[in-house]
Amino acid sequence: MSRSLEILKEVFGYPAFRGQQGDIVDHVAAGGDSLVLMPTGGGKSLCYQIPALLRREAGFGAGIVVSPLIALMQDQVAALSEVGVRAACLNSTLTGAEASATERALRNGEIDLLYVAPERLMTPRFLELIESVRIGLFAIDEAHCVSQWGHDFRPEYIQLSVLHERFPSVPRIALTATADAITRDEIVHRLALDNARIFVSSFDRPNIRYRIVEKDNARAQLLDFIRAEHTNPDKTTDAGVIYCLSRRKVEETADWLKGQGVRALPYHAGMEYETRQRHQEMFKREEGIVMCATIAFGMGIDKPDVRFVAHLDLPKSVEGYYQETGRAGRDGMPANAWMAYGLGDVVQQRKMIDESDADDTHKRMQGGKLDALLGLCEAASCRRVRLLGYFGEASQPCGNCDTCLEPPESWDATREAQMALSCVYRAFKASGFHFGAGHLIDILRGSRSEKLLQRGHEKLSTFGLGAALSEQEWRAVFRQLVAFGYLAVDHDGFGALILTEASKAVLKGEQAVTLRKYVKPTRTRQSSSRTGERADPTAGMSPRVKARWERLRAWRASMAKSDGVPAYVIFHDATLAEIARNEPDSIEDLSQIPGIGARKLERFGSELLEVVGAN
Template identity: 55%
Template sequence: MTTAISPARHTLQSVFGYEAFRPHQEAIVESVIDGGDALVLMPTGGGKSLCYQVPALVRAGCGIVISPLIALMQDQVDSLRELGVRASYLNSSLAPEEARAVETALLAGELDMLYVAPERLIQERTQALLERSRIALFAIDEAHCVSQWGHDFRADYLQLSLLHERFPEVPRVALTATADARTRQEIVQRLDLGAARQFIAGFDRPNICYRIALKQNPRQQLLRFLREEHPRDAGIVYCLSRKKTEEVAAWLCEQGFNALPYHAGLDPRLRATHQSRFLREDGLIMVATIAFGMGIDKPDVRFVAHLDLPKTVEAYYQETGRAGRDGQSANAWLVYGLQDVIKLRQMMESSEGSEEHKRAEQQRLNAMLGLCEITSCRRQALLRYFGDSLETPCGNCDSCLQPVETWDGTEAARKALSAAYRTGQRFGVNHLVDVLRGADTERVRQLDHHTLPTYGIGRELDNNQWRSVFRQLVARGYLSVDMEFGALRLQAQCRPLLRGEETLDLRKDQPQQAAKQRTRQPLPEDIDVGLWEALRDRRRELAEEQGIPPYIIFHDRTLQEMCAALPQTLEDFVHISGVGERKLDKYGAEFLNVIRGHLAAASASPSN
């Protein structure tokens, strides 16, 4: 233990209002304060930002944070300024005179923290500025963006190895919530972090309930989910296309929800307005493509819904991780179908990437589909993908809450494979189902497929059941999907099944049911709801006066602690988690007045 950790704890308490570090944070902070490099993998909401913010305040000089999230820098800086930290940012949104003022403040030693976009940092002018300044550390946020195999690749990140070359004495900390073993290796290599200590805090988000179901009527499924479980909550709905985000947002508004679209094709000013509203307003739903969300700090996102299948498990984990950053219960809800798989594979095949890159993407899509199709605990499978583990089923995913029924699909699978083979492996699911069901269609007759031995041998299953069989055969690698025409083709893996050397259990697709009664509620049962709402109202008023999101003033969990502790003095108030010295001075009296007024009104009530 070094003597420097004592100032770190003092900073944690006096600035951020926390009594103790979370697991792993203290070791990371100690290492960076002592001048060491670090690679930090920590789940969203696990407290990654404190791992560089505390050392930046303890060490002499200004902490430089490299972040790809220009649209969020303002809110990150606002949050730090609320804590009394001298923070600013440099990116393309600033006018020249504003940028010069920030540069002057940096040179004068008047900044504790400076956020810089990667494209700005790699400019020679910016590097020369930093060389003339006293730098405490470099924090490379969203470090997985350096990976060309990843889902959030940013070309500018490839040049960040220059930090080690030009500033060899300045410690660097690279942070991400999403990186499998291959991506971690690439981060180390490309950022020249071979000597860095690696801190892997695990990937589990136990407060998120993972639920995945088959698409039946996706809009109605979403509507039922929202009305039954999240009628007034903030959340994100992800869609694959820009057009779909706008259509779904408009449709949700028609259904009585407050929803906005977000995609890269929107006018930048409108996009920024929508993001600002999402951060500042309660109960707003953002319908978005993957262009939205990386690094979103909004703590009270109660659900993330996917109306289309994500490309990779990494993308799914990162996107669902935007729910429940406050540690309260949240839902990750997904519906998918075989058409999603076909569409994604066609998109991958038509991309300009190398054959090696396409094969890697196909493998990742197969892993995502496998996560959808499993009948065991989803959290165990998700953690296993990232090299993490969970010894027992989680009890907080659909497979645990509503165990999946299976059936012996061996004979059905053989019939499905035979139908694909005897029709020349040139047709998609719908036609193969028609052949198996003995449908008398014009196409079946024109192709003489009514004369095949497989014609009509599958009447015991209906159309949806056969589609489920084909989908599961694709997911398990018995069939592949032709990228151009969607035709199903047999794979070598199906031979033992066709020869009768193995059996196959398939899942029974059931309509998705609400898990509302089994999901933990965000508010404690014994909370004084009247006081809770009064504190939220005052927080919202103060936020509106200053033009900042309410959570920057206090998180919900801090308000809940106020409801439980009922502080009566400023001395009591300082012991509430999330109340540092600056916020005590600025807001303590305001919230004490609310608590005192509520208690006085309650004691004067005739019922008391």
């Protein structure tokens, strides 16, 4: 462990390992296989980077890292190169000559860590190449991609068991931030990690505040949220990601936000490659940009200062939600996960499952995962407890989610549930068709709409029976009845609602129903407690220290431009803030600040001291 700690300090600039990092490094460096489950921002990369360097020193060859996304490879290689590690990647962005030069460097022992996509790794040519050299270890990042039940299945990952067959003496470490028990078991099975040691860290991201609101003009709600909690005094916006389900909605949302003065860019797989790449680079390198994206964006982004992740549409699963919200606050500073959710989202997701090409087993699994997510959305208790419980982790109420900060009111909705379910039954019996929530609510509230009168539904016994509740209150009732399994979405594709087996007990009065009370959404007001202010690295700085911080930021921007890398690759905000506050006046003082390793100290030390000492 002493040498691993030396590398941690000398190369990466950190004084001590966090959590299980030290045990993992020790185990893999000694030649053991492992499966590592650690939350985003928890330091997974060091768990294979340091063992690779240790095994390189011991006479083994390069570490091979399997990574699914080009952006993630490029970020990792840039960051490693800055601290003096000989890192490279092989992917489709390289020319033939560049790829050949990288392969030659691998043969000549001039690479410490090589990042490669699973598709390239599995080619006969690449397998022959790595069989001809010594390999220190294999790291399989984003290992949940191996699971057919996971949220980001990649068929190429299934073939990675070949590493065990062809390189039985090379240790393998599989890493993921997102895996429930089923996915965990499948990773072990498919990657032949039966004898691997499994390390499970807490999935908790305490710096993220989870908030889920009922949709009521979702765009306006989103803009209120951004303006109140993520707009700075100089009118710039914090970096954020907004996820939408469709490409069209991504484009429309980005355009609308731009019209409202927010620097928003679209990102989805249907855009021209060059435009998509340009937007991604702008998001990584510039400040104050909000990315509107489909889930095609985000997994490969290593940007530490994303202050919020918003969902305008319901994700497909708890894993997807956790993975996507995990893009926020990687630097450990306060961040927001905000989502607007309504009955239409449930109908849309059910329809997508029903219309997919998956077999019945897979559809049932997807339905179960959606049910778990709906349970999280409708929870009246701590969301973090529900979220962590999904991954098998017990916890206590967090005090930092919407249901903890403003506990929702529950009510005995048994009678209203019976009205709603009875209305579904009687409308179908009268006409032979199933109807959506809008039509059923019209019946219950006694609306004399033309469509309702044409069908004679004003004659139903449930007509006008629920006039005491508003349309929004009834929508909340129907949404929760679907979420709790008393109603289901019909397979007709039109979002019609049908009774389930569970509804019988409610209709017979054998089952009570408790629901969350509908609360009319209110505008988010800017306050002194907004997350953006608490996340400000300059909080509590005197004017003199803040001026030093601004000089350091300007210097960092210049260095990043010179090196052609994002600013955070040079130094994270947290490191610059520590320099500004501590006012080091010697190389020795600088070496004590977290995030400054030997290579960066040698390269930047004198300049940093000049910037700090400038008047």
